[in-house]
Amino acid sequence: MKGIFSALIVPFDESGNIIEGSLRKIVRHNIDVCEVDGLYVNGSSGENFLLSTDKKKKIFEIVKDEAKDDIQLIAQVGSLNLDEAIELGKYATELKYDCLSAVTPFYYKFDFEEIKDYYFSIIRETKNKMLIYSIPFLTGVNMSLDQFEELFVNEDIIGVKFTAADFFLLERMRKRFPEKLIFSGFDEMLLPAAIYEIDGAIGSTFNVNGKRAKEIFQLAQDGKIIEAKEIQHTTNDLIEKILELGLYQTIKEIFHVKGIDAGQCQKPMKNFNPEKRTDVEALVKHFNL
Ligand code: HMN
Known part of the structure; x- marks a missing residue:
């Protein structure tokens, strides 16, 4: 599992329901x-x-049905509600997702023993592999290096x-x-992370700019840093604009310009500002998205 x-x-409609046809197209x-x-x-x-739990399950189901075995699938099941995390983990495992991932439990300032218990419980109950999601x-x-080591002692934490x-x-x-997988999570810092020999990257902007990300990653692996830097510069011109216009809203708007109705975001996230539509059309053209 690399790359x-x-x-x-x-994509969600005005009532917050999943737009299944568009999700399949994405x-x-x-x-x-x-x-x-x-x-x-x-x-x-x-x-x-x-x-809701039902919507999360529906998304797992539609994505697996559309992607089949064409690419690797990681199911993020982390939740403050451990029962929900386990339920989702079992569901994704039955659907044959390649591995699970879970965000570190947040909000209540859990101590490390509690965080460890959370991960080990999900793994024990789902009998699947786990990628820790640290953000x-x-x-x-x-988490410190030593705490990561304590988690990594569990061989199911990949x-x-x-x-x-x-x-x-x-x-x-x-x-x-060296034997564990490290995926970087900031698309705008892909190249510096790639220099440290990460195994791959996971990011939101790859939905529309995945080709450039693949080029950066490959060039870095080949030691072609100057060439990779050029593409990272172009990528970051795009990401800077996306962040300025609103991250997920703008990625959805890019899909809209490309003919896929990616709908809107869940409340309380706001809608894309329609006055900025022409900016997004210009982005699609300029960056050849
Ligand atoms: C996820 O959980 O959806 C992503 O893996 C998160 C990913 O790290 C993104 N972070 C957030 O959206 C908070 C990045 O791709 C990020 O969107 C991008 O680097 C722009 O800052």
Whole structure:
């Protein structure tokens, strides 16, 4: 399990329901046009933490049905409600997702023993592999190198999705855990992470810009850093604009311009500002998305 994985964007209608036809098209776009190596399903980019258990299950089901075995599929099942995490983990495992991932439990400032218990419980109950999802800037959970090691003792924990700009920790992890998978999570920092020999990356912008991400990753692996830097510069011009216009809303709007109705975001996320539509049309054209 390696390479560029899109953190799948999910289209919702005005009532917050999944637009199944568009979700299938977004999956196909990722496979056929962006040619990503896999999908990370029900992550932050899928607005997972705003969804009911039923909707999360439906998304797992539709995505697997559309993608079949064409690419690798990772199911993010993490939840503050451990029973829900286990239920979703069992569901995704039955659907034959390649592995599970779970965000570190947040909000209540759990201590490390509690975090460890959370991961080991999900693994024990689902009997599947686990990729830890560490995203300290959103969860407030910062784990040390030694704590990662304590988790990694469990062989079913195959690695980490590391969404942080801490390149010292990233480098230390790569050196200490050569056999574990490390996926970076900030698309705008793909190249510096790739220099530290990550196994892949998981990101939201790959849904529309996956080809460039694949090029950056490949060039970095080939040691062609100057060429990779050029593509990262272009990529970051795009990401800067996407962040300015609103992350998930703008990715959905890009799909809209490309003929896929990606709907809107779950409340309380706001809708895309229609006055900015021409900006997105210009982005699609300029970056050849
Ligand atoms: C997910 O869980 O959906 C993604 O893996 C999260 C991923 O790390 C993205 N982070 C967030 O959306 C918070 C990045 O792709 C991010 O969107 C991108 O680097 C732009 O900042």
